[in-house]
Amino acid sequence: MAYFVELLINGALTGLMYSLVALGFVLIYKSAGVPNLAQGAVVMVAGYAVWLFLSWGLPVWLSIPAAMVTMFLFGLVVERLLLRRMVGQPVIMVVMLTLGLEILLRGLVPGILGSAPKSIDVGIGFAPVIIGDVFINRTSLVGGIVALLLVGASLLFFRTRLGTKLRAVSDDHISSWAVGISVERAIGISWGLAGIAAVVAGALWGSSQGVDWTLSMLLFPAIAVVILGGVDSIPGVVVGGLVVGILGSVIPGYLDSIVGGSTRDVVTSLIILLTIMVRPFGIFGREDIERI
Amino acid sequence: MTGARDDVLVCDNIVRRFGGVVALKNVSVAVKRGEIFGLVGPNGSGKTTLVNAVTGFYPPQEGRITLDGKKINGLKPYMIASMGVARTFQNVALFHGMSVLDNILMGRHIYMKPNPLASFFYPWWARKEEIENRKKVEEVIDLLQLAPARDEHVDVIPLGLQKRVELARALCAEPKLLVLDEPMAGMNQEEKEYMVRFILDAQEALGLTVLIIEHHMDVVTALCDRILVLNNGQEIAQGPARETIANPLVVEAYIGKPRDAA
Amino acid sequence: EEVKFGLLQDFTAVYTFVTGQYNQGQRDYLTLINEEGGIDGNTFTAIVRDTGNQPQRGIEAYNRAKEEGAILFDFLSTPVSAAILDQAGADARVVITPAHGRGDASDGTVFPYIFPMFATYWAQAANLVEFMKTNGGGIEGKKIAIVHIDSPFGREPLPILDALAEQEGFEYQSFPYASPGNEQSSAWSEVRRYRPDFVLIWGAGGGQAVSVRTAIQNGIAPEQIHSVIWLAETDAANVGPQMKGVKRFEATASGTELPIIQRIQEKVIATGKGSGEEANVGNSYYNLGVATMAVAVEAARLGLEGGEPLTGETLKAGFEKIAGYDAEGLMPPITITAEDHQGGGAGRISEWDGEAWVPVSDWHAAYPELVRKVIEESAAHYGEGN
Amino acid sequence: MPALVLENVEVIYDKVFLAIKGVSLEVGEGEMVALLGSNGAGKSTTLKSISGLLGPERGLVTRGAVSYDGRPISNMGAPERVAMGLVHVLEGRRIFGHLTPDENLVAAFHGKSSSRFNELRDQVYTYFPRLKERIKSKAGYLSGGEQQMLAIGRALMTEPKLIMLDEPSLGLSPLLVQEIFGIISEINAREKMSVLLVEQNAAATLDIVDRAYLIEQGQVVMSGSADVLKSNPDVQDFYLGGADHVDYRNVKHYRRRKRWLA
């Protein structure tokens, strides 16, 4: 029983850590209508940024805000150079553009800053939180709480007028322009916000696994999270994260030693597939409105 | 009620809901062979929904639709198409990646047997079929005076011509029932006149039965033998075009007071 | 004469954690030899390319480097090495596969041109188990948890563990985690409940740091943790002070106190001819790279003894003449024969003391017969086309 | 003093396709002007060149000048032009389908003051009481007419001085066409807002506008006050359907020639 509870809690917390990555994806999708498959790489860049500031001797409480500012600017630059010209292009083009960006970043950043894993210590400490026979990972605990806070903040943000404008942009770029919304700025802001979310994800994941290009592989579980929750749903990020995390922990916890292979990615893949087959727009996602 | 033998299409107490919205409430209609039947009503009254029910996109939740006596509700759109119903759309729905000719050739789909293997061995297997169908297509192109645009890409031709290509595509299927959803929306007087002419010519040449949705009252009175007026998903009047339009209920819900002459 | 070595490695994908330092060591050593006048007037040139762990690019890079005259190749990538295996044999080019590639390539009768040179993963596992046995108060009736990445590489030690478990009377269980291993909590929850006496971690890169961390968080003492060769200074920095006490297998010594490394410091680094960051010099992976080239250069020296110019064949012959070579204490003495391309499979265990890796056992080969048996069985399997 | 002036504007799509070739027109302050012309004549293109929306369609103003309030605006981005008081209601409505009508209005408001926002919103709802009834449902599910109202209301939220409407009557029922045209006149009269109206429905349009331009194949071929145009025999023939109602069933079968085309 304790085993199950432990798998459940750690799974849920890990899931929320995935939500941190997924949140960036959703922020961009919800406000720019761009499926950003480079979000994993953005998290990697954010991890490198945190590492860089730490290695310059800045304390943690300064490095992270500094990285956030950097990543916000980074988001603006990406919009300026790339996304601006993709307005109104078919989805395959945008998907591929973000994949191209992911490849580019994965080459550029480790190429310049070094590809061996970098360590960052954000001062969370090592010892697990122990309740009875249940050990809870402290980093994940912090990550889970931060994820919930960020999601809450995002929810509030989309209630504001600026938030509504961003949602309008994701609906239709051209009519946004026609009513005077600066689509460029909106997309820039959304990338900037996603950059900020990425810093949190990069710092926490980086502190537990080290910073190197493999951070960008967090994209895969994050995709499962957004597909399940709905690509444009902020609450979906939490629910999706919890489900992906828990199933990805409990099922391998019982099955792996029997199968002799790790079933976590299988579970993740199946979550994606089943969601798409059964409820294509996820739990909370919006449907496409197609009038014939 | 199954309708008389000369009824091509019979809709019997159709109900269609979208979530909480009831878009069609017990609508019944019978379209006779060879006639042009008009469907009018305010925006959102359910005209397109009715047409979508007939063509299988939004199968009705209640009621029964028969085509030549055969029940078709519940069938998929492509099955209904192969039973002889062709239609055009409110917003032009052509295939952007193709030329005008290929778009119209697509209309012959139900007479062709698409098959990857046949494509593989084109010269021996598929060529004859292509050429036979091409002949039929050329007839329709002549009828609708589309020859000059034949090799153009569909998205570079003007909207009026696009609507005509869509009509040609539908005609190529040699349908029993042709459904037109606002074929004259966004056309000026001159273009409307041409479109009416084409519809009449086609009907004459191919002996069609036509179900048409239109907001231009002058066109409706000129074209339609009978009309059905919907409002809020319900029938408010049905009968010969001119009389029905003069019906006070219709005037109030749909036409409005005639503008002052001055 | 210019002797060319093709160091066509994976700098950008799976092996990024090691390639940078490893390749730096290799090139610095070749520079050292050239600085010292080469071997019989022959100088050494490294052709360095990235293959991104992709067979496609590996094959291209191989063909090109072969055209340029390279006679020895190091791909440091299992899939690329696997794709080149047959071709290299047909072309009579030497491929070294230190710490990667097929363990059964140690059977020189089946793989004449492939040289693992150092302890294969099987030899490493055997060495680790033997260390547990001698230093952990016996192994009979004990439990080992092997926590490994879910890939062919991660499953590599399982066959020898089967054999050893039977022979030594211990029990083991494997706990796979999904690649790349950035999250392993469910595996370790299970490990904790298994209550192992020893833990063997078998992964690479960031996943290793996660393994150590998660293990400690699950109440497993660092002293219980034993690792495959892929655990180095970067990982220790990543894990932090808690890493103290963790043990690993090593095929070469680390640190800068070794004569060869001293010479590199003096003649290469100090003169600004080094090929990378100075801080890396003396690190485990750097030294491993140095050792590979030391063996290769030694083979070249022996190959040239016959008086003929160096080709793939003569180099191969040189390799097979290596006897008791220890690169001035950088590694255990290795002896390569026509049958045994592993060079004996010796190694030792070292422990992280918070600052550096300190050896806690002597260089030696563990269970050599057993390892050899697994090698031969597997090599026979290759004959069948696998 | 004219507020909007187009001088000899030329637009090229995709670097190759010349859509309008030297269009000049003016809209005075508080004036209501119509732009008529057949399909593909370049009406929408003209409007887009004014509102700055050619970019996404890979169109470019290659010659000529657009100025508003005496300032050249050709190099401004679309949002800047909206800030100057120019707003464009796009063809085909294009409301934000996933937002509610209310959120559609929020998205278009750019001021800071909440009270101003409420004022504007209330005004939109007094013009279009129907929108208020559908306040909760997603705009994508509104009927065509309601969407058109929302599109106009949304444009009004930007507090424009000149509103450009592209085919607002497209696909609307006669009653709604009347209603919308009525509201457009009302807005024009009440708020002294200039209106540039693109329409196919020439009869209704010429009734409410002050002046009109006739555009064919990318060129202005005729312009003048509404009354003058209405009495022009060509305009009557091609846009108004002759002096009397047409008998569609007997319209001539051959292509008539437009006298203004060389």
Add this chain to the structure above:
Amino acid sequence: MFYRLSGTFHTNYQADRKLWKIPADRWLVLTVFALAVLAPFLVSPLYLGSYVLPWIIWSAAALSLTLLMGMAGQLHFGFAAVMAIGAYSSIHLVRAGVPFEIALLLSGIIAAVIGAVFGAAALRVKGLYLVMATLAMQYLVDWVVVNVPWISGGAHATLRTPAVSFLFMDISSLASRYWLALAWAALITVFYLNVKRTSFGRSLVAIRDKDFAAAVIGVDPFKTKLMAFFTSSFLGGVSGAILAFCYYRAVTPEQFGFNVSIQLVAMVLVGGLGSVIGSYLGAGFVLLAPIFLTNLIAGLAASGWVPVSQNFLSHLPLVIYGAMIIGFLLFEPLGLAKIYDNIRKYFLVWPFRHARS
């Protein structure tokens, strides 16, 4: 110039539907094909083996994919997995004693059947969701290959291809492997061109452009999409088998990983969606450009021209590859085929500058 439309008229429907309507085009195609056949005598084994051969095979793969992505508009980010199925099936079949020719066919069919399962997702969704679904399937196939030793070939997960012959020709020399690959590529090309001009191809395009409008003229979306996935997977599966037998000659799971799927999509896009010539150009470009640039930069670095670290140098191809994809999408979304077409059009209407006034 030789490229003129003038004097070329079509007097019957048959001529109007010819593959290469302009005689100059026919001559060009024949010449290129002849050169391709003679390639083993014209280029050095290094170039044949490490550039021309893989280029031909990847072009065939890109063509198989563009049938699905370009013509039918179904996005597929797991095509490498389909090729893997073809490759592994062919090897296991040959090992089980099935003659190579039949094994190729069967492996195509196996890939097609499993590939059609991928297509099942396409029946419900399109666009982004289809990307995700196929991506998930890629992971599943990868997992199965890695985790079932019976498929992947035991502990090392490496399977060598047995020696085979094709129609009594021994497929072991480089030239013979190349010819087999070339024959396959030529076959797919003709097939693809034929599909374009028959009702099957048109129904694929119809489904892509407006699925509901296609349904209303009698196209069964379910069947058509499945057929698209089936056909494309069949071709992809055989291409995978050809890749294994003619090029790699030993298969490992990494050869068919996720990044390979991305690479295939990049080939299709860089070449130009749905274009035959684009598939060849795209495959060549995506495959060879990073290699050439790496070699170039490595050469420059070796000669001391660009003083950069080895680490950066090694990451440069990745940077270039990414930048290349981005560059094409931004500046020529229609791909190399469009560039080719522009050049060709220039000569077609030469000496005039534009097709239309």
